[in-house]
Amino acid sequence: MTFPIEAIVFLFLLATALAVTHLRDLFAAAMVFGVFSLLSAGLFTLMDAVDVAFTEAAVGAGISTVLILSTLALTDPREHQQPVRFAPVAVVLLVGAALVYGTLDMPYYGDPTAPIHKHVAPEYIEGAMTDFGIPNIVTNVLASYRGYDTLGETTVVLTATVGVMLLLGGLGGARHRGDAEVVEAAGDEEPTPMDRVQVARVSTTVLAPLIMLFGLYVQFHGDFGPGGGFQAGVIFASALILHGIVFGLSSLKRVVSPRFLEIGLAAGVLIYAGTGVASLFRDGTFLDYAVLDHHSAQHGRHLGILLVEAGVGITVTCAMVLIFFFFAGRRAAKSEEPGDRDRRVA
Amino acid sequence: MMFATAIVGILITMALALARALKGPTVFDRILAANMFGTKTILLIAAAGFLTGRPDWTDLALVYALVNFAGTVAVLKYVRFQDMAAGGE
Amino acid sequence: MVLFIEIASWLLLVGGAGFCIVGAIGLLRMPDLYSRTHAATITDTLGAGMVLVGLALQAGPNLTALKLLMVLAFLLYTSPVSGHALVKAAYSHGIKAELDVPIDPQQVQIPERPARDAPTDSARGKEGADDVSD
Numbered sequence: 198m199t200f201p202i203e204a205i206v207f208l209f210l211l212a213t214a215l216a217v218t219h220l221r222d223l224f225a226a227a228m229v230f231g232v233f234s235l236l237s238a239g240l241f242t243l244m245d246a247v248d249v250a251f252t253e254a255a256v257g258a259g260i261s262t263v264l265i266l267s268t269l270a271l272t273d274p275r276e277h278q279q280p281v282r283f284a285p286v287a288v289v290l291l292v293g294a295a296l297v298y299g300t301l302d303m304p305y306y307g308d309p310t311a312p313i314h315k316h317v318a319p320e321y322i323e324g325a326m327t328d329f330g331i332p333n334i335v336t337n338v339l340a341s342y343r344g345y346d347t348l349g350e351t352t353v354v355l356t357a358t359v360g361v362m363l364l365l366g367g368l369g370g371a372r373h374r375g376d377a378e379v380v381e382a383a384g385d386e387e388p389t390p391m392d393r394v395q396v397a398r399v400s401t402t403v404l405a406p407l408i409m410l411f412g413l414y415v416q417f418h419g420d421f422g423p424g425g426g427f428q429a430g431v432i433f434a435s436a437l438i439l440h441g442i443v444f445g446l447s448s449l450k451r452v453v454s455p456r457f458l459e460i461g462l463a464a465g466v467l468i469y470a471g472t473g474v475a476s477l478f479r480d481g482t483f484l485d486y487a488v489l490d491h492h493s494a495q496h497g498r499h500l501g502i503l504l505v506e507a508g509v510g511i512t513v514t515c516a517m518v519l520i521f522f523f524f525a526g527r528r529a530a531k532s533e534e535p536g537d538r539d540r541r542v543a
Numbered sequence: 544m545m546f547a548t549a550i551v552g553i554l555i556t557m558a559l560a561l562a563r564a565l566k567g568p569t570v571f572d573r574i575l576a577a578n579m580f581g582t583k584t585i586l587l588i589a590a591a592g593f594l595t596g597r598p599d600w601t602d603l604a605l606v607y608a609l610v611n612f613a614g615t616v617a618v619l620k621y622v623r624f625q626d627m628a629a630g631g632e
Numbered sequence: 633m634v635l636f637i638e639i640a641s642w643l644l645l646v647g648g649a650g651f652c653i654v655g656a657i658g659l660l661r662m663p664d665l666y667s668r669t670h671a672a673t674i675t676d677t678l679g680a681g682m683v684l685v686g687l688a689l690q691a692g693p694n695l696t697a698l699k700l701l702m703v704l705a706f707l708l709y710t711s712p713v714s715g716h717a718l719v720k721a722a723y724s725h726g727i728k729a730e731l732d733v734p735i736d737p738q739q740v741q742i743p744e745r746p747a748r749d750a751p752t753d754s755a756r757g758k759e760g761a762d763d764v765s766d
Contacts, residue, residue, distance in 0.1 A: 202591070205554055209561055216565045224621070228573040231614065232564055235577075235584040238603075242588045247600055250588070254606045258581070259613035266621040397616055400713045407706075408609045415602070422602050432610060439613040442620050545645050545690075549683055552649025556675065559656035563668070571665050571722040578714055579659060579672045582707060583652065586683050589700060590645075593687055601699040608706035615714040622721045 203243050210236045221276045227265045234261065244306070247423040248335040251415075255428045259435040260517055263442070267524035317342075329498050331420045339425065340502040344484040348469050351509050355466050358516040365523040401443040408436035416510050420499075426506035430513025437514075438521045446525055455522055458515040465512025472504045546594040550587065557583050574618055581611045641689040648682030655679055664730040665722055669715060676711040680704065 213233045220226040234257030241250035304311035321342055325334040329341070339347050416429035441449030473484040481488035486501020488494075557580060564576035585604045592600030651674055658671025684704040688697040 202550060202554070209557060212561065212565070222570070225567065225570055225573050228570065228577045228618070229564055231577045232561065232580050235580055235607075238607075239584050239587050239591075242600065242603060243591050245595070247603065251603055251606065254603055255610060258607055259610040259617075262614040263617040266617055270621065396713050396716055397619075400612075400709065401616070404609065404612055404706075404710070408613075411605060411609055415606075418602075423600070424602065428606075432606065435610045435613045439616060442613070442617050545642050545686075549645040549649045549686070552646075552653055553683070556649075556652040556656040556679075559653070559660050563659050569665060569722070569727060571718060571725075571727060572668065574718055575665070575669055575672055576659065578711070578718070579656070579675055582676050582680055582711065585703060585707070586648075586652075586680055589684065589687055589703065593690060601696055601703065604703045605699055605706070608703045608710070612706075612710040612714065615710070616717070619714070619717045619721050622725070 203240065206236060206240045206243060210240065221278075223269055223274050223276055224266075226276075227262070227269065230265070231257070231262055234258070248333075248425070248428075251423045251428050252431070255431040255435070260431060260438065260521075263438055263521060264524060267521070271524070328495070329502075330495050331499070331502070333420055333422060333425075335423075336419050336425050336502065336506075340505045341484075341486060341498060344473075344505065347505070347509065348466075348473070348484070351466050351469055351512050354512055354516050355462055358462060358519055361520050361523055365526075397443050401439055405436045405440050408439070409433055412436065416506065417503075419506055420502065426509030427513055429506075430510040431517060433510070433514045434517030434521075437518050441518075441521060441525065446522070449518075449522075453518060455519065458519045458522070461511050461515035462519060465508045465510070465515065468508030468511065469505050472501055472508070476501070546590050550590050550594060553583050553587050553590065557587070570622070574615075574622075578611075578615060581607060637689050641686040644682045644686030644689065648679050648684075648686060651675065651682065652679035665727050666719065666729045669719055673711070673715060676707060676715075680707050 210233065213229055213236060217226050217229050217233060220229060234253060238250045238253040238257060241247075241253055304313075308314075321338055322334060324342075325331060325337045329337050331337055412429045412433035412435075415424035415432055416426065419425035419429070437449060437453060440452060472486070472489075476485045476488050477483055479488040484501070484505075486498040486505075488497060489500050490497035560576045560579045560583065564573050564580065567573055585607045588607070589601055589604045592603075655671050655673075655675035658674070659668050662668045662671050681704055684700050684707075688700040691697040691700065
């Protein structure tokens with residue numbers, strides 16, 4: 198099959214990207230950007246990067262749209278016309294040309310002699326079945342071979358969320374609980390426009406539990422199919438955020454309190470690092486899961502990956518919902534100002 | 544072969560929906576086109592899994608079928624929310 | 633039996649892709665938002681439905697086929713909801729339907745009749761149902 202599907206999807210991607218830069222109405226740009234996300238997930242799938250596509254799907258379909266729109270509600274939804282300055286354009290063109298020149302030396306797509314396939318990849322691919330007995334190599338690499346990196350990434354999620362909390366909750370110092378109360382108060386004041394949309398309420402009641410169930414499936418099936426802690430966390434958070442969108446922030450606050458989420462955010466990283474410490478106590482190295490089970494190294498590795506992925510999932514869920522809390526809480530506080538919707542529609 | 548045929552059809556559909564998303568003219572047209580694009584992406588991913596002989600990729604299509612709803616609801620809340628603020632309710 | 637499944641999935645896949653293209657042409661060519669919504673719905677119902685069932689037939693009776701049918705079920709559940717909310721939001725924003733202008737009194741009656749006779753004919757019934765829900 199030599200039909201160039203990838204090339205066509207890539208052309209669509211290019212057209213969409215150009216359109217996003219061209220559009221002045223940022224709400225319209227956000228819609229077209231949603232198409233961009235769909236296309237890139239499709240492209241990842243076509244290029245066999247299913248786990249990456251899975252992440253793009255989970256994040257791009259729901260949460261990134263929610264966050265972009267929350268940002269738009271906080272700021273001006275229209276891009277201001279700025280005079281074209283030539284120095285930045287020249288820099289961008291130069292860097293772009295350099296990058297394109299750099300790709301000329303890169304190995305072809307799917308080339309088996311590419312350096313990346315020579316170094317450690319064969320070891321990982323061999324080890325996936327013999328050491329782990331887990332079909333999804335990506336999960337192995339993320340959670341075990343590259344366990345340190347993933348611990349770092351999870352910590353980055355934690356740090357970034359704390360940064361968002363500090364920025365949007367005000368830089369009022371260490372009173373986190375005070376910040377949470379600000380969000381709660383704003384949530385109470387927020388009018389819930391979806392109250393009047395019975396259809397959305399009923400369908401959310403049906404769908405949100407199904408999304409959560411699917412999130413759990415992705416969490417615990419990540420060893421065998423595409424998925425894992427990051428994706429599951431995002432999917433699980435999508436269900437909670439969907440509830441928050443339709444029933445209002447105050448209702449979501451009754452489901453999961455910001456305090457609970459803050460604890461969960463840190464607890465996930467603690468579970469991850471704690472698994473590493475537990476393996477230290479069993480005379481292994483940090484994050485060496487093989488020692489976690491007395492009888493079988495393979496079982497120990499299964500257990501370790503399960504725990505680590507659970508930690509990632511908890512942290513990502515709490516991070517996403519907390520960020521939503523802070524963005525939407527801000528929006529509710531600002532909602533007194535009437536929006537200029539006419540320009541947006543036109 | 545049959546999967547390739549279906550994928551070509553889906554790609555044509557995507558191109559037309561993309562044209563509508565870029566043309567507008569109202570924001571609702573773009574939302575409509577983006578929604579339709581989402582459905583077509585689900586179909587493309589499902590069919591591409593069969594084309595490359597790995598049909599277990601349907602998990603990906605399931606994510607879209609479920610999570611896309613959250614995004615759509617967010618968009619429509621954004622639209623209506625502005626309406627509520629302007630109406631002073 | 634194998635031949636039957638092959639033929640059936642060929643028909644379903646090609647038919648579904650065809651309905652998708654037809655709906656997309658409608659999305660591009662129809663004059664106003666409401667008629668475009670009408671055109672777009674066919675890609676979510678018949679288009680996606682036929683393609684997904686065709687793929688499920690190829691997968692055979694296993695988990696993949698079940699997942700494909702679940703995808704279809706969720707699509708059939710969510711796409712009317714989002715379509716309904718979209719049109720409602722557009723209407724409350726004062727988007728006018730261009731095809732709304734009654735020129736000929738006889739033409740005014742035509743949209744009402746299929747809505748009442750909807751259950752008798754599936755193809756017209758689809759349109760009638762859409763009109764009622766909008």
